[in-house]
Amino acid sequence: xxxxxxxxxxxxxxxxxxxxxxxxxxxxxxxxxxxxxxxxxxxxxxxxxxxxxxxxxxxxxxxxxxxxxxxxxxxxxxxxxxxxxxxxxxxxxxxxxxxxxxxxxxxxxxxxxxxxxxxxxxxxxxxxxxxxxxxxxxxxxxxxxxxxxxxxxxxxxxxxxxxxxxxxxxxxxxxxxxxxxxxxxxxxxxxx
Numbered sequence: 001x002x003x004x005x006x007x008x009x010x011x012x013x014x015x016x017x018x019x020x021x022x023x024x025x026x027x028x029x030x031x032x033x034x035x036x037x038x039x040x041x042x043x044x045x046x047x048x049x050x051x052x053x054x055x056x057x058x059x060x061x062x063x064x065x066x067x068x069x070x071x072x073x074x075x076x077x078x079x080x081x082x083x084x085x086x087x088x089x090x091x092x093x094x095x096x097x098x099x100x101x102x103x104x105x106x107x108x109x110x111x112x113x114x115x116x117x118x119x120x121x122x123x124x125x126x127x128x129x130x131x132x133x134x135x136x137x138x139x140x141x142x143x144x145x146x147x148x149x150x151x152x153x154x155x156x157x158x159x160x161x162x163x164x165x166x167x168x169x170x171x172x173x174x175x176x177x178x179x180x181x182x183x184x185x186x187x188x189x190x191x192x
Contacts, residue, residue, distance in 0.1 A: 007136050009113070009144050014041045016107040018100075018117035019051035021138050023067065026160065026181035031116065031138060032074065033156035039145045042081050045106040049075070049082070083110045093131075097122040107133050116141050118182070139183045146189055154190055 022028045035042045049071050056067030085105030100122045114134035123135045146153040165172040178187035
């Protein structure tokens with residue numbers, strides 16, 4: 001089992017959010033809530049947003065329609081976040097999965113500090129470091145922000161919890177919600 005490390009983040013990092021952290025919903029909502037309070041600048045490309053919509057479409061047309069609505073709302077909430085990869089950049093880059101090169105190209109094009117992804121295998125730290133980028137797991141990333149600004153992160157998570165409770169018309173407990181969203185260390189920190 002890999003040892004959990006809290007990353008050392010730059011002040012208000014510029015971060016490309018991979019499609020695997022934009023969908024599922026709760027993980028995305030936690031990340032974007034933390035971005036809304038100004039702790040980091042989220043970044044993505046139109047292709048990453050389309051990957052989110054296609055992932056939702058695998059669950060059916062209603063899921064896809066909902067995702068496209070959420071994508072429109074996300075674009076409106078973060079109008080400066082979307083940028084295309086620089087022309088010609090993808091051709092000079094390499095990753096184990098060629099289908100992920102567009103994520104790296106986007107990060108390079110926007111001068112990001114790093115990429116938040118669950119896909120560690122396809123984003124080797126050494127390869128990213130050659131481009132001046134870091135790779136962060138979403139749980140470690142948000143934990144690092146929580147250590148820097150615990151009240152702001154707690155308030156952002158509480159807003160997500162309250163919205164989940166409202167939408168489900170049932171009580172939502174923070175720890176269970178975050179564990180389900182694959183943010184277990186943040187769940188423990190906020191419950192402690």
